[in-house]
Amino acid sequence: MTITDLMINEQIRDREVRLIDDAGEQLGIVSSRDAQKLADEKKLDLVKIAPTAKPPVCRIMDYGKYKFDQAKKEKEARKKQKTVDVKELRLSPGIDTHDVQVKVKKANEFLKNGDKVKVSIRFRGREIGHSKAGMIILENFAKETAELGVIEKPAKMEGRSLVMFLAPKGN
Secondary structure, eight states, X not given: OXXXXXXXXXXOOOSEEEEEOTTSOEEXXXXXXXHHHHHHHTTOEEEEEETTSSSOEEEEEOHHXXXXXHHHHHHHHHHHOOOOOEXXXXXXXXXXXXXHHHHHHXXXXXXXXXXXXXXXXXXXXXXXXXXXXXXXXXXXXXXXXXXXXXEEEEEEEXXXXXXXXXXXXXX
């Protein structure tokens, strides 16, 4: 539930609520007016934390501090997230073995960093007739990168290109 979805103070229209005070003690089921009076006496907010429960659960707390803490937690969670990028390597059907080795080396670097690799062979003009040669190149490419990556999507023709996706082995 996001922070903005919570109802506070006068927004709570329920007749009765299950109340939890600021220390975490359950005060039982009380009318929402009484709950609001208790919150006002303590100079805190009444926050509906479980709207779907019967009766809804409300808590007396400092809403501003709660919002701040939640935003801080969300920011920390985003910081720890690892985004996976897709790096693309383009080959041609007439590529030489040494050139393939250079591309394999680059692909291994990407896989070590935890990125996915899209390997594509673009066929131009009459080269489209040699798509089997492209398949062989991609199969060999996959064998060369096998210790660091696995084939996520096998080689497949997409228009005039033959495309294969590799993912790091740890996933």
